[in-house]
Amino acid sequence: MVISARLFGRTKELETQVDTFFDQLSEAAVIYRLAVRGYLREGITEEFAARLEDVCDKEAEADKLRRGIKLSLYSNLLIPDSRGDVLGLIETADEILSLFKSSLWALDVENPDIHEDLTAGYRRLTNMVVKSVDELAAGCRVFFRSPHLVSSYNAKVTLYEKEADKISTGLKKQIFSAEFALAEKIQLREFVDRIDAIADQAEDVADRLTIYAIKRQN
Numbered sequence: 001m002v003i004s005a006r007l008f009g010r011t012k013e014l015e016t017q018v019d020t021f022f023d024q025l026s027e028a029a030v031i032y033r034l035a036v037r038g039y040l041r042e043g044i045t046e047e048f049a050a051r052l053e054d055v056c057d058k059e060a061e062a063d064k065l066r067r068g069i070k071l072s073l074y075s076n077l078l079i080p081d082s083r084g085d086v087l088g089l090i091e092t093a094d095e096i097l098s099l100f101k102s103s104l105w106a107l108d109v110e111n112p113d114i115h116e117d118l119t120a121g122y123r124r125l126t127n128m129v130v131k132s133v134d135e136l137a138a139g140c141r142v143f144f145r146s147p148h149l150v151s152s153y154n155a156k157v158t159l160y161e162k163e164a165d166k167i168s169t170g171l172k173k174q175i176f177s178a179e180f181a182l183a184e185k186i187q188l189r190e191f192v193d194r195i196d197a198i199a200d201q202a203e204d205v206a207d208r209l210t211i212y213a214i215k216r217q218n
Helices: 012-042 046-075 083-110 116-145 147-177 182-217
Strands: none
Touching: 012 046, 012 083, 012 116, 046 083, 083 116, 083 182, 116 147, 116 182, 147 182
């Protein structure tokens, strides 16, 4: 995808860096969903470990890109009217990648026993969370081309975040009404919160993106 010259002019290297950053976010979301699904199905396996490593690689590459984008924006004096917005967008979106990684690391370290009657809820929650990130990444790309279209993507981010909240609330009620030990209930609740936090962060970034898009149109 080529980002609009109206924002970046001929700064092709920066365009590529930003584009690649959002590629890392989208790809990490896909891998994260597959990793959680695999864990719910089989627990810790070589496949899960490989996907965890893949997410870590995506997060590390995104961090490298973020630093390169910041350097390009300030050392080369690029897009002075928008550089703060672009950097803020990249930095807050980067937090989503950190949440993907930390969530999978926690599964790997703690290896919680997620009972079969709970797996459907965790799967649905993960699906909603990943959908919110997918829409956010698409909205971020549109911002650079056609900021007036951002609102349609952000509306979907909000929709999926609200659905994630509903699912997480229902799942936590299901957990605490079950005949589990209190420590197990707390652990399972914490993993619900870890997953749901990703959609919360996506909505926070979308809120920021809305403001940036309005500024770009004025």
